Amino acid sequence: xxxxxxxxxxxxxxxxxxxxxxxxxxxxxxxxxxxxxxxxxxxxxxxxxxxxxxxxxxxxxxxxxxxxxxxxxxxxxxxxxxxxxxxxxxxxxxxxxxxxxxxxxxxxxxxxxxxxxxxxxxxx
Numbered sequence: 641x642x643x644x645x646x647x648x649x650x651x652x653x654x655x656x657x658x659x660x661x662x663x664x665x666x667x668x669x670x671x672x673x674x675x676x677x678x679x680x681x682x683x684x685x686x687x688x689x690x691x692x693x694x695x696x697x698x699x700x701x702x703x704x705x706x707x708x709x710x711x712x713x714x715x716x717x718x719x720x721x722x723x724x725x726x727x728x729x730x731x732x733x734x735x736x737x738x739x740x741x742x743x744x745x746x747x748x749x750x751x752x753x754x755x756x757x758x759x760x761x762x763x764x
Contacts, residue, residue, distance in 0.1 A: 641711055641716065641719060641720060641723065641762065642761055642762075642764065644757070644758075644761035645723065645758050645761040645762045646708055646711070648754045648755070648757040648758035648761065649704035649707060649708060649723045649726075649727060649754075649755070649758040650704060650705065650708055651754040652701070652704055652726075652727055652730055652754040652755040652758060653701040653702065653703065653704035653705040653708075653726070654701065654705070655701070655750060655751070655754060656697045656698070656700050656701030656730065656751070657697070657698050657701035657702070657705075658701075659676070659694075659697055659750070659751075660693075660694040660695060660696070660697030660698035660699075660700075660701060661694065661698065662675070662676060662694070663676060663690040663691070663693055663694030663697060664690065664691050664694030664695055664698065665694070667686070667687050667690040667691070667694075668687065676690070676747075677744075700726060700729060700730065700733075701726075703722050703723070703725065703726025703729075704722065704723050704726045704727060704755075704758070706722055707719040707720070707721075707722030707723040707726065708723075710722060720762065723758060723762060724759065724762060726755070727755035727756070727758045727759045727762075728755075728759060730751055730752060730755040731752045731755050731756050731759065733751060733752075734747070734748045734749075734751035734752030734755075735748065735752065737751065
């Protein structure tokens with residue numbers, strides 16, 4: 641796996657872990673709600689949703705990082721599989737976010753561009 645793939649897979653993984661942490665543990669803060677959504681309104685039912693979605697993002701973000709570790713532990717096949725699946729999942733989820741509400745395009749860029757670059761680089 642080349643260096644570009646590794647760097648952008650790590651960026652994608654760390655981004656998902658960071659945003660998942662914000663969703664799960666800091667959604668109650670107005671500045672975090674503004675960053676993650678389109679409003680500062682605090683709906684209690686949204687907190688339960690963001691708590692769970694945050695953990696999905698944290699666990700998804702672990703995929704490319706574990707792939708990176710597997711690569712450097714000598715298991716390139718497992719590394720490629722983890723990076724490919726995790727990054728493809730991130731790109732697809734970002735596109736779903738854009739289709740669901742185009743005003744969330746910044747989230748799509750943050751969620752999709754680094755893993756898309758990793759996927760393109762993985763092909764070479």
